[in-house]
Amino acid sequence: MPYTVKDILRIQVAPALGCTEPVAIALGAAAAVSLLSEKQIDDIEIWVDPNIYKNGLAVSIPGTGGLSGLDMASALGAFGGDAGLRLEVLDTVDEAAVSAARQIVDAGRVKVNLLRDQVGLLIRTVVRGCGQVAESVITGLHDNIVSLTLDGEAITDSDLLPISESSDGKSRLADLEAWLKKRSLDQLLELLDDLDDDDLAFLESGIEVNMRLADYGLKHGSGLGVGRTLERLVRQGLIKRDMITAARILASSAADARMSGVKLPAMSSAGSGNHGLTAILPIVAIEEFLAVNHLTVVQAIGLSHIITAYVKAYTGRLSAICGCSVAAGAGAAAGVTYLMGGTKHHIAGAIKNLAEDLAGVICDGAKGGCALKLATAAGTAVQAALFSLQGVNVSFTDGIIGRSPEDTMKNIGTLTTQGMIETDRTILNIMLEKQFSDV
CATH class of the missing domain: 3.30.1330 (60s Ribosomal Protein L30; Chain: A;)
Structure with missing residues (x-):
């Protein structure tokens, strides 16, 4: 359907x-x-x-x-x-x-x-x-x-x-993912034309929910304090607050708060709160650097959710690969490129750039350290977009990169569902050995 x-x-x-x-x-x-x-x-x-x-x-x-x-x-x-x-x-x-x-x-x-x-x-x-x-x-x-x-x-x-x-008794998620897999990037972009006022209001609520987490993490230095540390480094003049750093600060601050058990909700994406933080906050972070209408920011976040869902249709809900990096990261890269006025060609390039950079990031469970991975994913998403807009576009001859973003995502799905099954088992075994050695 x-x-x-x-x-x-x-x-x-x-x-x-x-x-x-x-x-x-x-x-x-x-x-x-x-x-x-x-x-x-x-x-x-x-x-x-x-x-x-x-x-x-x-x-x-x-x-x-x-x-x-x-x-x-x-x-x-x-x-x-x-x-x-x-x-x-x-x-x-x-x-x-x-x-x-x-x-x-x-x-x-x-x-x-x-x-x-x-x-x-x-x-x-x-x-x-x-x-x-x-x-x-x-x-x-x-x-x-x-x-x-x-x-x-x-x-x-x-x-x-x-x-x-x-x-008919079939899973709506399975049906949706089968339908998504048949879409081209052009067709996914066309979905944005159907966003109505209710959709835009819902997307706006996601910004507000996730920003509350980011603000809390920045204020209190929750968890590892990755976001607050990055902010401190900016204030000390040791690093510069540019688009990439701003994205890293927001995403990691929210993850710091969420992973430390702060009683604030996150707007999730594709079944994960951290995916939602990655899909939304890098786009919010760069708004201050651009002369754009806020409506375009909200539409870019809509695209980010769509691309995140598209990638997850190939990789599966949970896997050995960090979905915040390859799925929500790809969504954020697409959204940032869209927000900066990029064409379909630029969006495709950004997704491939992101995949080439982060495809090997593993998921070793949910914990405070996820804030580090969200910082990396958010910053790399912005970088992937900026590179694509400047003509940097990974060639399909490189590794698992396909001729199109669609083929690239299929390849990542194959890597995840076929190539990293034993990796997933090994990660879990290492975690179990640590857990039982402490008993």
């Missing part, structure tokens, strides 16, 4: 409170608990795919004072989450919920199972309490609850079911 830009924004872009992997785990638990007649929880057991496991292992959970872990995320969702809030499920968590979650985790009554051979996003949660057994299953999208059961009986009338299924 044909899709519109409104469909892309609705399926791919949403506010998320906290890193989306532990948030998805919390959502699964909250959804299961909502089925129980009484909120008395005896034990919780979850099964997750390797990439959910990898990205939920070490990142701070918002509103907990720095707590982390898949077991803790599930317990917090169970005791304090509101499944109706989807990716903002943890917004209702209070001190009582944190205390209860600590107790059940410390008692060893939350069990996490790693499904090592699972391909694709999967979270299965079973909660037992008051003699009842409730189960939820999330697949495909971080908030796509596809199954709810209570004592073995399927629940079919819940408002939580499901957000991404079409009338």
Whole structure:
């Protein structure tokens, strides 16, 4: 079926409170608990795919004072989450919920199972309490609850079911991604013509949401303090505040805040809050350097989301490659080029420049250090655009670069889904060895 830009924004872009992997785990638990007649929880057991496991292992959970872990995320969702809030499920968590979650985790009554051979996003949660057994299953999208059961009986009338299924039962995300893969860059650019006032207002809200995170990170030096350190270096005259540095400061400041567990949502893109920060903030950062209408800035962000979704259609939702670098980075590069008046040729060049530069950046889980990667992705996106506008355009004879941006993205998808499977396993094994050596 044909899709519109409104469909892309609705399926791919949403506010998320906290890193989306532990948030998805919390959502699964909250959804299961909502089925129980009484909120008395005896034990919780979850099964997750390797990439959910990898990205939920070490990142701070918002509103907990720095707590982390898949077991803790599930317990917090169970005791304090509101499944109706989807990716903002943890917004209702209070001190009582944190205390209860600590107790059940410390008692060893939350069990996490790693499904090592699972391909694709999967979270299965079973909660037992008051003699009842409730189960939820999330697949495909971080908030796509596809199954709810209570004592073995399927629940079919819940408002939580499901957000991404079409009338024929197929995944809306799978349909959208299949449709996106058939689009050319020309056709993706034409989607911007269909942005209406509601779309523009939604995109503007994404700017506001992500800027709150960036402002917080700059003010408080949260997490690693990458953004605030860059700002300090500018003030000391050790580096210059140009377009590239401005983009790095905004994106990394927001990541500093988000990855340290600050209780502020991010506007996500393609299932990731950090993708959303990368897709939006570099474009916002360069507005002050240009004589442009703000409407064009918002349209450029729309293009960034579209390109990010397009790349993720090839690489998959979660993988061994850092999506902030290759997917949201490509989106930001396209958006920056568009904002600076570049043609389709320039946008294509910027995407290829970005891919040549960052295709090898790995994803080793969600954590405070992601702020460094977002700084790199944001700065490189602006650089890729500036280079393309100055005639620098990587040749298709170079490595994995294709003759077109479409072919380049296909090649990155092949690299991710076929070439880096063992890399992903190795990354996870290294992380697991570190985790168990500390026990």
